[in-house]
Amino acid sequence: MSAREFRHDPGLRREILVVGAFTLAGVALRFWSFGRLGLIQFDEGVYALAGLWIFSPQGVAGLDPTLIAYAPPGFPVLVGLAYGCLGVGDRSAILASILAGTLTIPAAGWLASRTFGRGAGAAAAALAALSGPHLAFSRMALTDASFLLCWIIALAQGQRFLERPNAVQAVLLGLSVGIAQLFKYNGWLAGILVVLTAAVSMTLPGCQRSPRRLLATWGWGLLAALVAALAYWPWYRFVDSHGGYAALIAHQRGYLGGPQRWPAYLGVQLAQARALSGGPAWQLLAGLAAAGGMWVARGGWPGWRALPRILLLTGFLATLNAAGFLGLVFATTAAWSLTVSSPGRADARTLVLVGWISLVLLTPCYHPYARLWLPIEALGWILMGGGSVAIGSRWGPSGASGSAQARHGPPPDPIVALGAICVLAVVLRTGPANASHEGRIGTLLQPTDSLRRACRAIAAELPKGLRHLRVYARPAVTFYLAGRVAALPEADLHGLSGAESGSWALLDSALVWRPGEGPEGLAGIDQRWRVVRSVPTELSLPTRLDIDPSAAWSGPSATSAPLLLIQRIPPGDEP
Secondary structure (H helix, E strand, C coil): CCHHHHHCCHHHHHHHHHHHHHHHHHHHHHCCCHHHCCCCCHHHHHHHHHHHHHHCCCHHHHCCHHHHHCCCCHHHHHHHHHHHHHCCCHHHHHHHHHHHHHHHHHHHHHHHHHHHCCCHHHHHHHHHHCCHHHHHHHCCCCCHHHHHHHHHHHHHHHHHHHHCCCHHHHHHHHHHHHHHHHHCCCCCHHHHHHHHHHHHHCCCHHHCCCHHHHHHHHHHHHHHHHHHHHHHHHHHHHHHCCCCHHHHHHHHHCCECCHHHHHHHHHHHHHHHHHCCECHHHHHHHHHHHHHHHHHHHHCCCCHHHHHHHHHHHHHHHHHHCCCCCHHHHHHHHHHHHHHCCCCCHHHHHHHHHHHHHHHHHHHHECCCHHHHHHHHHHHHHHHHHHHHHHHHHHCCCCCCCCCCCCCCCCCHHHHHHHHHHHHHHHHHCCHHHCCCCCEHHHHCCCCCHHHHHHHHHHHHCCCCCCCEEEECCHHHHHHHCCCCCEEECCCHHHHCCCCCCCEEEEEHHHCCCCCCCCCCCCCCCCCEEEEEEECCECCHHHHHHHCHHHHHCCCCCCECCEEEEEECCCCCCC
């Protein structure tokens, strides 16, 4: 977009301002009580420790091979750079996620705007900024926020390649897919979605291509695949030299549930998305922000005559924003967006719809971690933005003239039907099933520094001159104890059985309690240990859902997982 087009397009200026406003709101939410954020989830400690590569003489080649089983090096590289700029600390690692999550808001707005036209970007940015799951994972030192940003960019580049297949676009597509793959092992799916879209487009009336165009698409597509492979090749070699890539594939295969587990996993993931949604009131606020943002971006500030239609559109978006609602309305909105909106960008719209359908079919085949639903939700922001434009164009501001005047007359029958469904869904979602405060927006914004404070208390309790402390705990505990005591991580409880008399150990009850039960403390180790001190730590909602995904149905059973400082009792002193 040139500066001349920006100056002479008031609609574009309005949408940029609206997206910018929602981005600022997203920044405020993601930085909420930043000083009280800490590492709490198991994987966070792995990434925080992996970020120490910045101080290795080997550089990135000095990454801890332990990382291989968890993720590629993309996010730990960002963490290391944050350490280099701000110093080693848990909040430096979390800051990398917060910044990536914040940049995802305008990225989602850009993708929606280039896919469905003016107004869709504002709606998508509002939904992204106020998304409960995205907000929760953006405030954690996990790969998911940074991966989602790279994945959205890869999809946008896929659209550009399908619209203009040439060497430059192929190289950019390959690089974007390769970078997404370096952040998460399923990043290659962005490239597969482009391939599927190219195949589907050959059968759609609005996407018919000449033989020359088809040859360019598939020919340059091979170049894109080669570039993606070259971008990922250094990490492939690293993995192959530290246990072999076949071992990594076998490890990842252990998380696959297969088609037989698909219905159950889908139900769990929808329940998790609902638990992390922020609650019905928050979803209604997100719907109102998206509807109002779309209206302003397309035609200026709405008058009183437009208020009923904005409220109807708010209910529609709020309902779709509830991931637990049946996907029928979601798919209907997507199809409507493809047919009602402007005839251009057929490839772009097809890619988003193909991506949403493909991920809904594929994601529940994997272990139902809540964060795996984020790419589907992101495509939902785009589709809901397109749906709002498709509906708004029927009885909202025209956008072409920049007028804020709404069209007169009753809305079409399908709009009335969708509005009734939305009202019913909102009523159902505010019923007894949501009587609990679990998952409300206040829960998602709670401090997560209890593990950091607990480790400080434990370190103060240790006897002076202690040579080492056996640790069976989340990796974040090892990170927090660094510099205070030599921690010897244990792979399991059996490692504590051979400890000498008088030895000290730290046991994290979050690793020994079973789903549906409270922390069991010393369950699983022998009686020759005594508890010196128990320090409570609070498990965040995303962490609890990671430990027990099925708890999303009824609410996790335990919020506290104390750290237990224990000492080996000399023989003969047992109780």
